[in-house]
Amino acid sequence: MCLLGRSRMNALESHLEIDEGLYSRQIYVLGYDAMQRMTGSSVLVSGMKGVGVETAKNIILAGVKSVTVHDQGDAQWSDLSSQFFLSEGDVGQNRAVVSQRHLAELNSYVPVVAYTEELSEKFLSAFQVVVLTNSSLEEQLRISDFCHANNICFILADTKGLPPSCPSGPWFMASSVFLPLQGCPGVVTIACEEKQEHFENGGMVTFSRVEGMTELNNSEPQPVCVLGPYHLEIGDTTTFSPYHRGGTITQVKMPQTHSYEPLSATLTHPKIKIKDKGKLTHYCTLHMAFQALHAFQSKMGRLPRPRNQVTTSRSLVILARAVSLAQDLAGWQAPLDEELVRAFAAVSAGDLSPINAVIGAMAAQEVLKAASGKFTPLDQWFYFDAWECLPEQEHSVPLSEQDCAPRGSRYDGQIAVFGADFQERLGQQKYFVVGAGAIGCELLKNFGMIGLAAGKGGRITVTDMDTIERSNLNRQFLFRPQDVSKQKSEVAAAAVRHMNPYTNVTAHQDCLGPDTEQLYGDNFFLGLDGVATALDNPQARVYVGERCVQYLKPLLDSGTEGTKGHVQVFVPFLTESYGHAMDLAEKTYPLCTLRHFPTAIQHTLQWARDQFEGLFKKSAENVNTFVPREALEKLELVHSSLQEKPLSWGECVAWARRLWEQLFRNDIQQLLYNFPPDHVRHSPSYRKSGSSPSPLFPLPLDTHMAFILAASRLFAQTHRLQVSGDEVAARQVLLVLCLPPFQPCQGLHIPTTDQELKETSDTVGKESTMGHRPLPSLSALLGTGLTPLSLCPSKGDDNSNFHLNFIVAASNLRAENYGIPTADWLQSKRIVGRIVPAIATTTAAVAGLVCLELYKLVWGHKDLGSYRQSFLRLAEPMFIFSFSVSLPHSQFCQKTWTCWDRIEVPGVTGSGEEMTLGDLRDHLQKEHGLALRMLLYREAVLYAAFWSSEKLKEQLANR
Incomplete structure (x- = not known):
């Protein structure tokens, strides 16, 4: 991949309103301003083979102004290896025309046009960004020079089998972070x-x-x-x-300007983004090999025949030598690895969906950088290869030209790299995909393209209990607007079957966990070849990892956050397990920090959510618990809730105003009474808060009124009161409402540590005052036929029912108390809902890397050095590849064991009878020298040496 150009590209200003319901996760990545700038850019993507359609798909999902897809060629059988919007019935039709119909469905805000003529300068001048894929070197040079002279960003992306390249164009300003x-x-x-x-x-x-x-x-x-x-x-x-x-x-981050040379200059003096410092010669050779390949294709009118070691490889090496000599004469001296050129020639006719996914994602991200002015552009060439996906030499027979020859199959592009036998092996695989969200959709698409489980005996099982939401459509590209509210797994499975009718995929809607082990038990897991997770829940991933260890199955794990992504593969008896690799410590805040000494908006938002839960959920639960049965321990809270029962909208507003006074004036004044601003002996928690808190005044500010209205409406909802929620009427109530002045509570102790808070709570819990009140006063409040209160469970990412209105207003008022910068609605929603920022480009890249590891698993690679852990940041861009972590070993009873090892027990005695627990104990002692002290199955104790003799006798006889 390469980014090329010269002059500054001005990101066009756009004042279109951004659809937050659709783009919310992406806005968290790019920012609102960058999103608006992006909607002013028209993009041309030329070449609708695999990498071109991947690039176009990601750009359209992101939401630029418009996308034009260009191709003058017709679909061929080999295109079906990676072009997911072409079907067998489309062979012989123009690739751009067929693709346009499908691409246009991805985002209604982005017009998609197909163009099939030559790319004239007049036509090119209408675009802010031009992306070339699958084009000749002559075409690349011509268009690069034009774009360079006309301030148009030019991006070149190309893939040939396992080693793709991606250069990128003009300079622009990086936005502030x-x-x-x-x-x-x-x-x-x-x-x-x-x-x-x-x-x-x-x-x-x-x-x-x-x-x-x-x-x-x-x-x-x-x-x-x-x-x-x-x-x-x-x-x-x-x-x-x-x-x-x-x-x-x-x-x-100060604005920076980035300037690039045109393609003609960088061919002989390239700036190559090195992802592995030890491979400089490797990348330089690939740079020359691509140029030699262009020369070969121009001379022969075709790509080299796969695995032709006689004429093709020799010709390409000769051409590469010529390129190397020309570059030496130009002053750029780099050694040529002729063995690598031969390997390149052997696979250059290939077309792999996972490689196209990675390079297409990178190219699309560079387009978004150019269109939005966000993040750091590529400087200037990037080469990516995955030679480790080829068979390990010591474990296989070398692939021949006959193995990789085309067969008129939809997998010809992949067969050209790996051979027909490997393709058959892929079709027989049985895989379990856990999750059908963003990564799950991309994985399923790639699995369909490579032919996983598309043969006899093959099977993909995908499970996801979620339904499709509108916000999913921005990056979960298998879904369309008409699919909203349908099951993710069913729609995703149907979409993959449409892309490749031979794929055997079954959709489930079950949550994978202890409760579903009857469904996903021994028979299910023992029949699998591997598991791929597409989950955003660490605990669920750990559970899947444990099951993979239990059943000795490889696990492909991946995740994203914004432009960051990672991929890990866990192989039985070769790498560590998922549980060893993960740290599940979850961020928590001390209660005293939340209650009295917040220092960040995250603290005030958590405090606001706690207030919401206490006021509108727990109070209703307490009353509803008391209604059917007199729960005396909850009488005090019930009494308070019933005393405040409103009968009108005005009473709801008055309650909300008193709540405002208590939370944002009285409580703060009490805190200042206990801890004056210049007091030097308060706790470390108080000192860390920086500014001393300040009580708010009831000014008619938007935030203040937003809190009053949200609290009033929620209070009315809780008590099932039908009210208008009229703001004018609410303001009238506030004008006449009188509240008593604040009077500090003498002798009130405010805990400054969580330990103090616990001790105080324990003391208060022993001194309930309500229990001594006579019940008749409570009975008077109950009356007859009390209707249960309506619960308001907090939904942090739900805009409806005023939940988020209350939380955002309360949090920002609390932040004003403590001099903490406030957060807008969108940012608050992300923090409260624990929403992970997401963008389609990262998801696509990660899924592509997962499938590269899948190739190795299907080959059965035994060398730890063949597997990679991948970490990427497309914002820089940065790729880090490391070897998978080797397997930790432990010693016990002079034996070495790992997390993948287990003691195999026959299950029957020598006489053929099923083992009793006593037989198992004796077997462990005799065969392994283990004296059994305790035997557990999860939480259940099956055997304990300290049990009484009667219980031991009874238990040991069980089978």
Whole structure:
């Protein structure tokens, strides 16, 4: 892949409203401003073979202004190996015309046009970004020069078997990325507990909300020197005012300009993005091999025949030598690996869906960078190969020209690389795909293209209990608007069968876990060849990993977050297990931080959600529990809820106003009464909060009124009160409502640590006052025929029913109390709903890398060095590939064992009878020298040596 160009491309401003319901996960990746700029760019994608359709698909899902797909060629059988929008009935028809129909369904906001004529300069001038795939070198040079001269971003993406290339074009401004952190003067100490981005030496920061040293506020960005993870040096502050408290430090990425040479210049003097420093010669050879391949194709009118080791390889090596000599004369000297050129010639006629997925995702991400001005562009050539997917030499017979010859099959592009026998082996595979979301859709698409489980005895089982939501359509490309509310697994399976009718895929809607082990038990797992997870739940992935260890099945795991992604493969008796690789520690906040000393918007949002749960869910649960049976331990909370039962909209508003007063004025004033701002002996929790809290005043601000209205409506809903929710009427109630002035509570103890809080709660729990009240007063409140209250379970990513309205308003009011920067609706929704930022490009790249590891599993690779753990960041772009982690070994009773080892027990005695528990104990002692002390099956104790003799006798006789 290569990015080429010269002049700055101005991202066109667009004022189109962004559909947050569709693009919400992507907005979290790119930002709202970048999304709007992107909607001003028209993109041309030329070449509708595998890599071209992958690129176009990702760009359309992202939401640019328009996409034109171009191709003058007709569909061939070999195209079906990776072009998922072509079918067998489309062979002989124009690729662009056929693809346009399907691509246009992906996003109604993006017009998609097919073009089948030559690419004239007049036609090219209508686009802001041009992507070429599957084009001749002469065409690439012509269009590159035109784009370079006309400020059009030019991206070249090409794949040939296992080693693809991708260059990219003109320069543009990278958008700012902000990270708020708290700090102190001189040497700034970062006190925020939240996950931080790393500061860099020379990185630029700005300051705000600093009390005392106000010279820092709103100053120009200044460089920092990193002293440690939480300490930064900002230079001389001796002349500044004394620092008092608080402050926010914001990391700012300054706009940068990127300039690129045209293709003609970079052919002889390339800048190659090196993902492995030890492979410089390797990548330089691939750079020359691609040029030699263009020369061969121009001379012969075809690609080299697969595995033709006599004429084809010799010809390509000669051409590569000529390219190398020309580059030597031009001053760019790099050694030529002729053996690598021969290997390149052997597979260059191939067309692999996983490779196209990776390069198509990269090319699309570079388009989005050019269109949005977001992130760092590729500089300037990128080569990616996967030679490890070929058979290991010591374990196989070398592939021959006959093995890889075309057969008039939809898999000819893949057979050209791996041979027909391997294709048959792929068709017989039995795989379990857990999850049919974004990664699951891409995996299933790739599985369909490569022919996994498309033969006799093959089977793919996919399970997902979720239904399709509108926000899924932005990156889960197997789904369409008419599929919303349908089961993900069923729709995805049907889509894959449409792409490849031979794929044997079965859809389930079950949650994989202990409750479904009767369905997914011994018979199911023992019949599998492997498992691929597409889950966003770490606990679920650990469970799948444990099942794979139990049944000795390889596991393909992957995940994404924004432009970051990872792929790991776990192979029995070769690599570590999934459980060894994962750290499941979940971020939690001390209760005292949430209740009294918040320092970040995450704290105030969690506090607001807790308030929501307590006010509108738990209070209703308490009343509903009491209605059918008198639960005395809940009487106090029930009494409070019933006393506040409203009879009108005005009473709901009055309740909400009193709640506002308590939460954002009285509670804060009580905290200040206990801990005055200049008090020096308060807790570390209080000191870490930076600014002292300030009570809010009931001003007619939008946030204040938003809280009142949301709380009033939720209170009315909880009590099943039919009200209008009228804002005008609410304001009238507020005008006449009088509240008593705040009176501090003398002697009130406010815990400053979680241990103090626990001790206080234990004490209060022993001193319930309600239990001594006479029941008749409560009975009067109950009356007759009490209707259960309506529960409002919090749905952090649900815009309906005012749930999020309340949480966002309450959080931002709390943030104002403590001088914490507030968060807008979208950001709050992401944090509360724990929504993972997502974009289609990363998902596609990750799924492609998963399938490359799948090839190795199907071959049965035994060398640990063949498998890769992959980590990528398309924003940079950066790819890191490392060997899979070797298997940890342990010693016990002079035996070496691993997590994959187990003791095989025959299950029957020598006489053929089924073993009793006593027989098992004796077998372990005799055959393995193990004295059984306790035997467990999950939580159940099957045997314990300390049991009584009577119980042991009874238990040992069980079978």
